[in-house]
Amino acid sequence: MTLDIQIQDGVVAASATTTVKLSGSLDTVTAPELERHLAPLLAKQGGVKELVFDLAQLKFISSAGLRVFASARKQLKERGGQASFIHLQPQIREVFDIIKALPGVAVFQDIDELDRYLAARQRSHTEK
């Protein structure tokens, strides 16, 4: 099984957001491929702040893939950004849950739920 990676820029809740759609298998062979695709997005100069991983078509994940997510999340957090996850299939969600790989991670059912979350977060920042 291979991994297909599609990267799209967009706007969610008035925030510039980059969505990474993953299809197939995120495993010991394909995790380095994802790392290479994410590198420019996570660069300190010109990188993004809001990264959304759409996992609707992700069929398989192992700890190699989870480590890529954990690394991306850490780098985004260091610059005040965030990694969010939408459309987790049950078997993928179970892997996340078992090892609590990403404590406090932002996981949403769909783009609408993410939109409401980001809008609320923006209001919170504006009011401070």
Next chain:
Amino acid sequence: MKLELHATPEEVMRAVDTLRDFARAQCVSEKTVFDLALALEECASNIINHAFKRDASQKFSVTFDCNGSEMFVELRDSGPCFDPTRVECKAPANEDDPPGGWGIQLVHYYMDALQYTRDGNENVLRLTKRLTRHAGTT
């Protein structure tokens, strides 16, 4: 069924794909296929990354077997003596650091039994999974 594999990620996934085909031929559920594939990926990745340090010239073997109600996956490698069943899952120093032992934690969760033995100069890890089958099959 027995596979002889070089210590590379591509060979690990070749073994995983072969196990998927083998499991589906036993009419087990797709959830069980996922569980077996994940456990094999984690154990075989440990062998190539830790026992053989990505030395592609090294070889290890994987054997699949099924007795009708359970499936067995056995991995053999000639790396240094290492019992993965005794690995502790270390908590991360802070929430952004990955903890150690994620892979073996997943294997413990998805398999019903893990048995390690040292056989001569080989590590032998045997995974056991009780089978659930597609509805309508016995």
